[in-house]
Amino acid sequence: MKLGRMLVLAVALMAGQVGAQEYFGDARPDAPELAARGSLPVGVRTLVAEHADQLDILHASADKPDPLYTRKLVLEVWYPARLAAGQKEHTVYTDVLGSGPNDPKRPNTPFQFSGRAARDAAPLPPAQTAATSARYPLVIVSHGYPGSRLQMSYLTENLASKGYVVVAIDHLESTRADKAGFPSTLLNRRLDDLFVLNTVAAWARPGSGHFLSGVVDADNTALIGYSMGGYGALNTVGAGISAAAVAYVPGGKLAVNQQGNAEYEAARDQRIKAVVAFAPWGGEQKVWDQTGLAGVRTPILFITGDQDDVAGYKDGVLKLFQQAVNADRYLLTYVGARHNPAxxxxxxxxxxxxDDFQSYSEPVWDSRRINNINQHYVTVFLGIHLKAAPLQAYLDDNWxxxxxxxxxxxxxQHLKPQ
Structure with missing residues (x-):
């Protein structure tokens, strides 16, 4: 009889666990304080922005050196929301496995996972969040190569719940579904980031008719980039590539992103107030020299693993951190982690x-633990630089x-600008 009761209890417990809804980003019991989700409901929408007349570098040739095309960028937008009666913060995201199309070893198989956001909810007017009418700062998120706009939903949802509008980009020819030649990624990351910033700024204007009109403050923006997204973020805020690295793209077309190029220097955007660079690629590959990295003056939070075997650590991310000498910068290192802290x-x-598992996982770290630590430090860093929040003590006493x-x-580690 006792055994029967124990079996009934065990089945009941298992049923409760199966029925419980888990979302990426939920705080573990040992999560740091500011990993906790914010107080605001979160909405999410999928939008498309089309950047016309861009250089189609993958189809350039001697006969046709400057072919043009339209870069169609799918965007996922998270924002503070005003929920309708009965509306729940729950959605299902659909992404794909693999590392590009036509790979029989890793086919592009769709998969789904749950999100804690209300699909197509109305935005919450900023004036209703506190005793202020300030609009929500903008955060633009850029994935790796290949990657996805959805692969950091634990962080994007968390930030939206704390009063940010977060826009994550699917970079054309650089996602797991459409991965193509690497020159496209090298050339277009900075250009995509700035185009999305300008697009959101247009949507935000009063009278635009867009749901973000009067909601988001594009003059107060941060970039979050992972791997090649980190490369693009650094390039966007002043890390002009070296003359030697121009050869990485055929025909010298990467000179548009080169340090010393007058057009590049003129394109620095003062609306970008902070950068979070997860395992940024390019240091070990000598994309930048010291002069190029010295061009960055935007505050940066670097986050990486000391066993990174893709971007490198000592000659990779650590070198970028050390040589960005004119920026106030911090480096959070996961000891024993490789390239997947994001x-x-x-x-x-x-x-x-x-291979699909290892593209997201860390061999010696629990991903949920990393997610919580990231949420904590990104909340602090963006709170300081986009909201003037009194959070500096969390960086001065980093534990x-x-x-x-x-x-x-x-x-x-922390290094002040020289």
Missing amino acids: PNPPSPAHWSNP KGFPKRAMLGLEW
Whole structure:
């Protein structure tokens, strides 16, 4: 009889666990203080922005050196929302596995995962969030190569709940679904970032008719980039590539992003107030020299692993951190981590293929733990630079907000501008 009761209890407990809804980004019991979700409901919408008359570098040739095309960028937009009666903060995102099309070892198989956001909800007017009418700062998120606009939903939803409008880009020819030649990614990341910033600024204008009209403050923007997204973010805020790196794209077309190019220098955008660079690519590959990195004056939070085998650490991210001498910058290092400190945890679909699993996972770190730590530090960093929030103590005493015995495996460095 006792055994029967135990079996009934076990089945009941399992049923409760299966029925519970888990979302990426939910705080573990040992999460640092500011990882917690904010107080605002979150909405999400999928939009498209088309950038006409762009250089189609992958189809350039001696006979046709400057072919043009339209870059169609799919955007996912998270924002503080005003929920209708009965509307729930729940959506289902659809992404794909793989590392580009036509790979029989890693086919582009669709998979789904849940999100804590209300699809197509109305935006919450900023004046209703506090005793201020300030619009929400803008955060633009750029994925790796290949990647997805959805792969950091744990962070994008979290930031929206804290009063930001977050726009994540699917960079054409650089996603897991449409990965194509690398020159497109090298050339277009900065151009895509600035185009999306200008597009959102136009949507934000009073009378635009867009749902973001009067909601978002594009003059107060941060860039978050992972891997090649980090490369693009640094390039966008003044890290002009070296003369030697121009050869990475045929025909010298990468000179548009080169340090010393007058057109490039004139395109620096003062609306961008902060950068978060997860495992940014390019240091170990000598994309920049010291003069190019010295061109950055925007505050930067670098986040990486000291075993990064893609972007590199000592001659990679650490070098970028050290040589961006005119920026106020911080470096958070996950000891023992490789190149994946940015994404969501692997979804169950990733478990069927070791390569798909390893494209999201870390071998010695729990992804949910990393996600919570990222949420904490990004909340602090963007709060300081986009909202003038009194959070500097969390950077000066970098373990402030961590539970006891929860600081292992992390290293923290800070360098002031020279």
